[in-house]
Amino acid sequence: xxxxxxxxxxxxxxxxxxxxxxxxxxxxxxxxxxxxxxxxxxxxxxxxxxxxxxxxxxxxxxxxxxxxxxxxxxx
Numbered sequence: 001x002x003x004x005x006x007x008x009x010x011x012x013x014x015x016x017x018x019x020x021x022x023x024x025x026x027x028x029x030x031x032x033x034x035x036x037x038x039x040x041x042x043x044x045x046x047x048x049x050x051x052x053x054x055x056x057x058x059x060x061x062x063x064x065x066x067x068x069x070x071x072x073x074x075x
Contacts, residue, residue: 002051004028009058
């Protein structure tokens with residue numbers, strides 16, 4: 001299972017209709033709440049759906065493929 005923290009910035013497989021593809025994790029649990037960083041609209045999706053759709057996560061100043069993402073205690 002992938003590890004995410006609150007306020008992490010991620011990109012999904014498909015962008016939002018407003019044109020932005022960056023999302024902030026606002027709430028996590030069985031369902032995940034995301035906020036679009038373009039129009040600030042919030043959406044809910046199940047953790048399974050989220051893990052299928054997520055592509056990259058922001059580490060520092062750049063986005064890293066989810067395959068190469070490391071937890072902070074692994075570094």
